[in-house]
Amino acid sequence: MAGINQRTEALLRRLVRREAAGGIRKLLARTRPEDLAAAMEMLTWAEQRRLIGLIDDMDYAATVLANVSDEFARQFFENAEEGLVVELLERMEPDDATDIVENLPDHLRDRVLNQLESEDADVRDLLEWPSDSAGGIMSPLAFKMRQTATCGEAIASLQRQHEELEAVHYVYCVDGEERLVGVTSLRSLLTHAPDTPLVALMTREVIQVGPRTDQEEVARFVARYDLLAVPVVDRNGRILGIITVDDVLDVIEDEAAEDMMLMAGMSEGPSQGxxxxxxxxxxxxxxxxxxxxxxxxxxxxxxxxxxxxxxxxxxxxxxxxxxxxxxxxxxxxxxxxxxxxxxxxxxxxxxxxxxxxxxxxxxxxxxxxxxxxxxxxxxxxxxxxxxxxxxxxxxxxxxxxxxxxxxxxxxxxxxxxxxxxxxxxxxxxxxxxxxxxxxxxxxxx
Amino acid sequence: MAGINQRTEALLRRLVRREAAGGIRKLLARTRPEDLAAAMEMLTWAEQRRLIGLIDDMDYAATVLANVSDEFARQFFENAEEGLVVELLERMEPDDATDIVENLPDHLRDRVLNQLESEDADVRDLLEWPSDSAGGIMSPLAFKMRQTATCGEAIASLQRQHEELEAVHYVYCVDGEERLVGVTSLRSLLTHAPDTPLVALMTREVIQVGPRTDQEEVARFVARYDLLAVPVVDRNGRILGIITVDDVLDVIEDEAAEDMMLMAGMSEGPSQGxxxxxxxxxxxxxxxxxxxxxxxxxxxxxxxxxxxxxxxxxxxxxxxxxxxxxxxxxxxxxxxxxxxxxxxxxxxxxxxxxxxxxxxxxxxxxxxxxxxxxxxxxxxxxxxxxxxxxxxxxxxxxxxxxxxxxxxxxxxxxxxxxxxxxxxxxxxxxxxxxxxxxxxxxxxx
CATH class of the missing domain: 1.10.357.20 (SLC41 divalent cation transporters, integral membrane domain)
Structure with missing residues (x-):
């Protein structure tokens, strides 16, 4: 019932081939960026690039590019102007942006990293970890509160931060030294009196991973315990970021594909051409x-x-x-x-x-x-x-x-x-x- | 860092072989049921059954049995007393219970269904749909509110229902005829004034599936739009249930396994023996x-x-x-x-x-x-x-x-x-x- 249907895909292809800019813009206005990303897979490089060029809304374009295949994203960003690359990356979630920066050619990567605004220091931090480890797939945006804070304070903080934090799955509770000591749900904030301190309602045994934990193991934990997110903590117990269940879905699909390819005796790598x-x-x-x-x-x-x-x-x-x-x-x-x-x-x-x-x-x-x-x-x-x-x-x-x-x-x-x-x-x-x-x-x- | 480690697994195996009931109970007290379910895979049927018999906490046992392989669950329930089967099923989430009831032999299934309490009419409803369709994997517990209700009313309702609803991912908004007309997040309840009606903040284009949608397609939607849950609606637009992302993780793993088996020329079916x-x-x-x-x-x-x-x-x-x-x-x-x-x-x-x-x-x-x-x-x-x-x-x-x-x-x-x-x-x-x-x-x- 959702999703772009076969007829819309055929229409899109025809419009792109005919270079019917007006028709394409009209079609895009009623198409979700995720659907457009999926539909683009069947276009040629040239057609894909032309289509992206017709998108006026930069946030829409960024979402499309965060959802296309790694191969197309690399092709696109390698050939795009530096200014455009930076602008698009800034509109993406840090973990999506990191995936793209990782795949850029060396000279372009350094220049782009220098231009990303300071708030995107995140991207630089994320690049430190191997791309198939917990550190490589985490997002640095975790919702943290002191364990001594009250439910009311947590709610107020959530209201203030709602621009920054895209999706909040859990409230992570930290001690005076920023160490993770407990976790609770948004829902428990609602079901307790506003003056209840978080320490009174938090779960103390937090399922967590280290930044070097293999992504496959992360996926196994999230699947086993039915989690929406798992925190990544450093040796000192401080939260480096969170891995959300949507990233885990991607990991499971990638790992299944990798196993299948290995079983047929194929190594990984770029597959265009x-x-x-x-x-x-x-x-x-x-x-x-x-x-x-x-x-x-x-x-x-x-x-x-x-x-x-x-x-x-x-x-x-x-x-x-x-x-x-x-x-x-x-x-x-x-x-x-x-x-x-x-x-x-x-x-x-x-x-x-x-x-x-x-x-x-x-x-x-x-x-x-x-x-x-x-x-x-x-x-x-x-x-x-x-x-x-x-x-x-x-x-x-x-x-x-x-x-x-x-x-x-x-x-x-x-x-x-x-x-x-x-x-x-x-x-x-x-x-x-x-x-x-x-x-x-x-x-x- | 989480999870039962290799040493604990070996210890568990030794204790079960030695029938050291005291030691096992002590080990269970510090083991999560999901970890126990995973560790049990390497025991024989007889050992697994003996282990389950040593669990005193019925909720713990139900969680373990909801997480073991389909094969073991079938073996266990086929040979268990009817009263025990009913008691365990009643402690499970309706979708987990449905999976198990589905696999029971015919005579046992009917007797068990008749004994399940009226609240578990849910299980009977879920059995109507093919097991690999959206209806077959959904849970009937969706958090619904009238679109005319306010944020404050939604929060109050959530507080009242918190025993029943295990996890709440979204607030589904319905019209006077119970038709799904919008969706919003728990977080938006918090970031709007309590007297704001839901209709003012809900998203109207709800990604939804029908009860007969193939589970693979459901998984594709959830992965594509990074959803935590997707509602299943009937022809009249009424919500039948929701499919949560943890169920989708299972679907993706099952489908990858199925593809792999098919590729090696193996059909599906019972694999014990x-x-x-x-x-x-x-x-x-x-x-x-x-x-x-x-x-x-x-x-x-x-x-x-x-x-x-x-x-x-x-x-x-x-x-x-x-x-x-x-x-x-x-x-x-x-x-x-x-x-x-x-x-x-x-x-x-x-x-x-x-x-x-x-x-x-x-x-x-x-x-x-x-x-x-x-x-x-x-x-x-x-x-x-x-x-x-x-x-x-x-x-x-x-x-x-x-x-x-x-x-x-x-x-x-x-x-x-x-x-x-x-x-x-x-x-x-x-x-x-x-x-x-x-x-x-x-x-x-």
Missing amino acids: AFQQSLRRAGWLMATLVGGILMAEIIGIYEATLATVAVLAGFIPVIMGMGGNVGIQSATVAVRGLATGHVQLGGGFRFVFQEAQVGILLGLLFATLLGTYGGVRFGIEIGAAVAMSVCLSIAAASAIGGAIPVLLSRMGADPAIATGPFVTTSVDILAVLIYFNVARAMLGL | AFQQSLRRAGWLMATLVGGILMAEIIGIYEATLATVAVLAGFIPVIMGMGGNVGIQSATVAVRGLATGHVQLGGGFRFVFQEAQVGILLGLLFATLLGTYGGVRFGIEIGAAVAMSVCLSIAAASAIGGAIPVLLSRMGADPAIATGPFVTTSVDILAVLIYFNVARAMLGL
Whole structure:
């Protein structure tokens, strides 16, 4: 019911192509900036830039640019005039502005930082922390009150500050040395008498993170405790900023995308343009190539066997394919389980054991099917050899696919890399070795 | 800094194994229920049940059970006494209780629903909607006020209702016929004079969803507009409930998991036990098997070629593997792009075109590498045939991998199914066909 609909998107595209400035302005007047940002994704760079140029309201333009993809934002700001960059950044929330400044080319970043007004010292502070840590995604605008202040005073302070603080989720209570000692909700300010001191109603055990806490862990806390925001505190217990749940939503989406890309063997990085896209993917494919050449060498060892029973070559793909796919399935279950906490490192052994059981069941099932086909088509001996090979390959693939992510995770690596060409290639090699050795033994070659 | 740490988890496990009731109770006293729910994932069913049995505080137990995995919750409630089930459900938020009731076996569900007190008529209402729609994930507890009411009246009402309403994110303003006409924040109640009518400060354009809106779309709205909650309204504009951002976090995590599982060719369903796990995975593997048998038949056609130049068999895996992995990469980029809106159906052609370009670049790169290996190892003719084949396979795989998800999505299917055995198998068959035909033509066989 909300959102820009398909028809509006098509209209926008037509208007931009026709350079119908009047029509575009009329359309923009009834479009939310967030919707415009989403609709812009399907325009070309040139069209996007032309569209932004038609926006007169700088606050509207800033909101649009805070919501477009990182790639477009970088493209846009790199090519924009310095004055415009500064003006737009000043209209953004500090955490959004920081994301953009981070991606600017070095020379432009320094110049822009110097021009940002003193109130935007925030942006400079935020740049200190790694971009995937709590410090890198926090906003410096937390609503703090002394614990000795009363509810009435907190409400009065909120009324005074309402221009500065965009959204207030909680009231953070600090002691005389600015250390975080408690938290309470806006609602509790309303449900207590105005002269109640905050210390009397605050919750003392505040869920908090440090500035270097990984953003994925921050997301896990916010999700687990159903928080609207979590404070980031330094070693001395002072609040550096807050991370709000909308930022956590972005983190969860980004991390899911990253896991998916890693699983398909792609590294992160700029993705505009075919050449850069190719670079991102070439690394893992190189591993596949090396694995493949190794496999060619291994199959070469069995050249004599193949020359004798050429029909054996036909089963190489299905035995590799079954093993590879089972391995990917087990690895995916493991990666997802580790990410959500359903597979614990401590219980890793139990998980690998279950995957092995699954592998044996699947192995028996597909051994029967493939063996029947092989036996009917090429004789009972071929059928038996193929059945035995596929059963062993699947069982091994399942155990390996389940074990590698758990092992990687124990070693402190990201388990998602396990399901790409890494698991597939090692399972493939194993499957081919099993196949030829079983075939030679059973066929007496 | 928050959260149950590894050492506490290990301690908990030891205490449960030793059935040290006293120690467990002491540990529970300083553990948040959400942390306990997470820590429980690594215990066996029996241990989990024993642990729940040791919790005396029913509210604590209800919170733990609202936070454990769906599987454990189902296992637990299926085997629990009816009286206990009802008591625990009554202590949960209606949306959490609904999730659990939904998963109960039919006979138990009806008996439990009849015993839930009248105030939990809510649960019965929520069960009407599909579990992955807005109606299925909403909570019926929205804070509503007449638009003619004043800020002071709203605050007074909030103070009266504070037992019932767990978390209040927004004040929803309704007209005389209970239709949603505006929304405002708790904070604006504080920053306006108590006699200001809500109608004077409310925002009239309320982002809202219908009860049948897909949960994924709800999540997209909440993320796009940075909302803390979104109201669910019926055809007549009356509020049925609200969906809060913490529920949206769960939706995003579930949907990412679902996409990942689909991409690995696994269907959803109960996942406890090796037999059920095997069933979930067998469907897609069946497709791999059929594809593999087809491939065996195709390779069989070229048996004479293979018998003449047995070394050709050695390159089957690497040519299939390169094609398959490139296809998966393109499909993953497409699936992710479609999910986040970065690849638009309207711009689908442009995306497939770019994937084809990426494929050609990667094809040229790996043709050079594999051709050099083949040439040095087995002579220039083999090298040339292999190089040409890998180049064509990669280019085709990239275009196909990019196109299939876009096509599926246009047909209204979930594009994630494209990257499993489906893309791999079709790309594999194509790669083998390309390989043998190129080899025969170039080697003059």
